[in-house]
Amino acid sequence: MPEPNPTRPPALAILLQLRWPLFLALCCLVPFFVSDVWVQMLVFVTLFALLGLGLNVVVGFAGLLDLGYVAFFAAGAYTMGLLTSPGSPIDANLDFWLILPLGILIASGVGLLLGLPVLPLRGDYLAIVTLGFGEIIRLFLINRDDLTRGSQGLSAIPRPELLGIEIDNFTRWYYFVIAAAVLVGFCTTRLRDSRIGRAWEAIREDEDVAAAMGVNTTKYKLLAFATGAAIGGLGGVIYASFIGFISPAAFSLQVSIDVLAIVIIGGMGSTPGVILGSLILVGVPRILQFRETSDFLANLGWLRETLNAIIGGLDAITPGSIGRLPPTETWGAQLADDTRFIIFGALLVLVMVLRPSGLWPSTRRRLEFAHDEPPAPAAAP
Known part of the structure; x- marks a missing residue:
């Protein structure tokens, strides 16, 4: 915890300490003053901020340029769609809260599947391979008509229930996505300040020096891919349930570019920067x-x-x-x-x-x- 600055006024110091609770309280009050159209826009802003926090682990913390992040987003969304949509060939009619950890686990496995072959790669080569991986996933979703229904997509995906209350309007979805984003932001911040986060930052600065100092680069790079992919899978499950319909067209390269732009413009490695980047790049065009x-x-x-x-x-x-x-x-x-x-x-x-x-x-x-x-x-x- 940083030492208090003696030259800083006490009121300002208290305000800085309470900045996140005040910001969260302000976010919770927004639906009372705007229409449903604005709340819907804020749902998408918060969802992309959540995805940005996941990619921030890979790009901002570990310094691994990933252009195939949409693959993890699609893994979570199609896990939700395949197990709940009536048009799915493997509809298991499972509850949202059972599919949520499963979607996170499958997306994390996809992240490990991507991380294993790209361990020796850096920079431009890593970006090209991850770009190709994202396109492979999209083409797989299009061509497997027997499983994903191809371009027709999967519809009638049910919405979750929390304490017997169905999340069926924009205001409830807004609070639900805000809670998910707060949880992800807290976890990524704690990871950044932990031993794992310091290892990621060492790899980002100079991987060879980090390895010479005893950092297991293979382990921590795979952990970065798996963590970012798990957050992307969480966003995918929430997105599929919120929209109620998914198709391969929703998981194009542009999604990866948008999330990467949010991280770069907002500030790599910064949670407030990701939030600001999402407000600018997702909120402004919709406004x-x-x-x-x-x-x-x-x-x-x-x-x-x-x-x-x-x-x-x-x-x-x-x-x-x-x-x-x-x-x-x-x-x-x-x-x-x-x-x-x-x-x-x-x-x-x-x-x-x-x-x-x-x-x-x-x-x-x-x-x-x-x-x-x-x-x-x-x-x-």
């Missing part, structure tokens, strides 16, 4: 599609004209045409649909240039990227 946002943007015609004038000036000095912003009545939705990937790319470039450690990096990562100014040369006598 732009809301009617309230479109009505608000429709009143900003002057901003659109100013931006179009700037774009026109750039067109005059650059070859080709950049284009113009859409009419104010529809530019919110079009910005969310048509330019989402441009926003992703621009954010990645800006973060890598201006804040290479992320928008909200962990303390250790921030210190790693800090550059001390060289001392001034001593004056000649």
